[in-house]
Amino acid sequence: MEIMAANSWGQRFVITSFGESHGPAIGVVVDGCPAGVPFDMALLQANLERRRPGQHGDPSRVVSARAETDEPEILSGVFEGKTLGTPIAIVVQNRDARSADYDSLKSAPRPGHADDVWKQKFGHVDFRGGGRASGRETLARVLGGSVAQMYLLAVSPSTRVVARALQIGPLPIEGEWPTAQVLEMLTQAQREGLSYGGQVEVRVGSPPISLGQPVFNKLKADLASALMGIGAVTAVELGAGVEAARAEGSEFHWRSISDQYGGIRGGLSTGEDIVLRLTFKPTATVLHQARSGRHDPCIIPRALPVVEAMVNLVLADHFLWRLGDRV
Amino acid sequence: MEIMAANSWGQRFVITSFGESHGPAIGVVVDGCPAGVPFDMALLQANLERRRPGQHGDPSRVVSARAETDEPEILSGVFEGKTLGTPIAIVVQNRDARSADYDSLKSAPRPGHADDVWKQKFGHVDFRGGGRASGRETLARVLGGSVAQMYLLAVSPSTRVVARALQIGPLPIEGEWPTAQVLEMLTQAQREGLSYGGQVEVRVGSPPISLGQPVFNKLKADLASALMGIGAVTAVELGAGVEAARAEGSEFHWRSISDQYGGIRGGLSTGEDIVLRLTFKPTATVLHQARSGRHDPCIIPRALPVVEAMVNLVLADHFLWRLGDRV
């Protein structure tokens, strides 16, 4: 019976996420997006599609078999193909909310999940599929992040945010994703009730220069918060990351490896590629396969558009912050 | 000539940091600290002392030789030994601001520093010792974090936040800090103009339960932001951290290693110890030894109270958030 606020992200480009996984709908309100941004429905749907499970011939076919048909409805803020500057509300109905599957879980805490912690905190809890703690909430982030991406395309057309898997469980990923080896491992994992985490690199090509603030809102701090806020993430590294611990300074700082600093110095983007590395722990849901009938042997394929969404949101927020502040 | 806002941290327990390294003073305003908290001046001074360089027989004697005598003045918010609930302003004069040392740097950008990036962003810049980008700004964090610590002592007396070095450059730290080996390495580094980073563990013993919010203000996200906001930090890991990438899930989640999750599940503290690991890159200032006469071969000894301060601030903020929210 405690408050569960904090469903907004950003200071100038702000999203508010809402919706339980098995309630009527998931949605987002984007506030602070300037007027006049071309609204690209195809881009929005492409991002949702990458997050969606169950597609044939796609690595994500090996993830949760739930048939989500995520059709976004734009309720406000867009008129004649452009943003109005008013709040943009986007809603996706939860059509296939098989909450019956979860009834058996009502009293049985699931290992690795936070059910017990939540119950202790909030008292009145929605047990239907994890409610708000479900990975389905990330849909709202992809909706909001897509609008951020549209804004960035309008003001910094060459900037691109791309996340890719570096490693899935014990397998490093090289060359074209998904490798046959990975598909085989995940198919087997699903059959045997195993799950894997891994590592993801997110890279911002041609970022705007001098995004970020020098003390508490360093660009790296806001990115760390945005990315550590994704459920399964256990580590965030910038540039050299954990490897920086062993280096000697005169060597470290004179090296001409461009990714050394990760594109951020003094809290500000330098204009070089921004490079971060994330670690995901293995999915816990897999443990309940027998009971629930749904699970993700590895969420990384579906997590990539979520990672990109969060980075686009941080960049859009700081772009607005940076703009227009000269006397 | 751009705005440099974002000098506040926290949503309910809020600090505002101010002051340039070679200006008249460094200070902080703490707003949102409840009334009635016993104000422990000795605790405040002990924390400042740990951050101060130049002490004999202390590992920090090997760090920057600048003679800082940091005497805090309480300007407001404390009356008859207790907080009033009003803003607590604390100021430390910069007595030994030898800005002349830095005059020669006015036009020479320092490798590894952000001088050039800042100039591009802000136009009008304070070159005196890095101005606001200097490590001296962290003094404000220790001031504010100490008040957060006093608040936590009042409401959760058994909670303790402790940071310790795990590794300095190539040397792992085991047993009593500082080992003779570390002191020898750092002494030599100072002589030869070398510098080292390392790794730090910060552990919260007996933390309050169910701190954190489920979506964007997960406790781990706010901690990541607070810690990645420290200048030299390049990686933040929770619990198993980067090691979680390779693990298989059924093994990972059933293991009975208490630090596995780092004390946070579903974004909320579980009551177990909260455990994070930070990576610091090597100091850049060392490169300019010949010119400036001051440098830190390794900032980790002095960074420990700064790390603790930031964690205390996050805990105090979430403690206030959690309190009183039941119907």
Add this chain to the structure above:
Amino acid sequence: MEIMAANSWGQRFVITSFGESHGPAIGVVVDGCPAGVPFDMALLQANLERRRPGQHGDPSRVVSARAETDEPEILSGVFEGKTLGTPIAIVVQNRDARSADYDSLKSAPRPGHADDVWKQKFGHVDFRGGGRASGRETLARVLGGSVAQMYLLAVSPSTRVVARALQIGPLPIEGEWPTAQVLEMLTQAQREGLSYGGQVEVRVGSPPISLGQPVFNKLKADLASALMGIGAVTAVELGAGVEAARAEGSEFHWRSISDQYGGIRGGLSTGEDIVLRLTFKPTATVLHQARSGRHDPCIIPRALPVVEAMVNLVLADHFLWRLGDRV
């Protein structure tokens, strides 16, 4: 083509309003409402009904003849009759959005409206019925304010917020509202294309004690902002209001008239009735009757639930602020 943010209200009990008057829907997201509050759908609908025009035997029958059937859908945040603590999203479809009526206005600025000012600011503007500037946006406030009212009922059951008309144009209101005299005046006004403003008193009976903050978030300051934020309001008075200007102090402060201070001293509620008086200017839309076919000769009857909603929001926000802040 400027940003139009600021669609959120509150610091702890926060609503985000969205929707254009002639777009698909109007809605609100309530964030920060504690878990466990009984959700009273009948109360919500009763408040919407009072805001709705076109009812027989009701003074609001003389207002805008638009047939709004406002059916709220709860998209999230409520489960088994209680709030979950998660964001509560409520949406009302705009079924009768006769935007054709407004096509003729696309190029013709309407006197008394802000069309020209908005166009200058935002560039890309929604001309359909005023878009976001329309009075229909206040529906979102009634939705959000109703949830605030439910929360207050749970934590302070005797508190009641009631707004009533004191004066309509030249006619003071005494006794039962609406008087025959007022109905006659408004009926004639509608026929002749006239419009009236008036004065409204809002009174909080049995308010919680010591709501408010002493410096910038005085309860009277937050109430003034909430009420002056209603489109047609031109004056906000607390207690004696403008009458306080002429009084001599020793008489003023010793008088035993309870409404003298309006129930707020030093920025804090005293526990006495909180009493404010608002002035509304006459509706401007009436001037376009011939062209648009819709107008309100006086918006005060429909504005009463909006006034109450804003006051409930301020009280809920400050109730959360006050709670749980003792060491």
Add this chain to the structure above:
Amino acid sequence: MEIMAANSWGQRFVITSFGESHGPAIGVVVDGCPAGVPFDMALLQANLERRRPGQHGDPSRVVSARAETDEPEILSGVFEGKTLGTPIAIVVQNRDARSADYDSLKSAPRPGHADDVWKQKFGHVDFRGGGRASGRETLARVLGGSVAQMYLLAVSPSTRVVARALQIGPLPIEGEWPTAQVLEMLTQAQREGLSYGGQVEVRVGSPPISLGQPVFNKLKADLASALMGIGAVTAVELGAGVEAARAEGSEFHWRSISDQYGGIRGGLSTGEDIVLRLTFKPTATVLHQARSGRHDPCIIPRALPVVEAMVNLVLADHFLWRLGDRV
């Protein structure tokens, strides 16, 4: 023993006020002021001087006889005559804090003051001269508002904010202030222990166009909050104010009186003069003359620079908000 936060004002141009009336100092931190603004120390001191009591030949000589010598020290954020963009901390020592005067009040609640309400709320209270509730806190507002004024001068040089008395108690003010009649009345009031409120007009000449946001942060709403947040203010009116209640609409909206709307329509500044009217209640302190030896028979003369400061802060905040938001 409750929290007393909310000592910050503004969203982009933000001040944080601190200091008790009889503690060591009063001060402000200004965050969000862009770099490169010429810092005008003379302007700052002139504003402080207008707020200071006890000057010969000045109407304010009739106000509180406390000899405040308010010498501002700039602790940070200004370098070589310009703002750095970093936080600007300004402190004024309380040299003449005769708290002994107030010892007798420690247990005696003062009628018209909020002592009893505060004690109930906060438990641990600073009784020295009202602590933070004292009018001396407004010094921090004048410090912060002066920086806002400098920023506006840099970006909108023709804009001028001027407050003037319209009425003191029963006497309307026409012609040169102070009239002999007013001086006589106030001198007598001081002798006899009487006090007066009055009315103040604040006018913004040549304001920037389209400041404000359309829904909750209407310019009039933020101004109302800023001005109602001044201790003794009981009413805020925009343009026609309370007079708008009686007017018929077609007459009201077609009238060519420029101050009719007060320079704000649809929540946005139109470029016409912004005109507001405030009502102040009579000072309560006068009642305690015999005990305390200090009182203000009328605070309006000293309140004028405080009113201007708050308006400058709102304008600066919205100027930053408006800037740079075009795609």
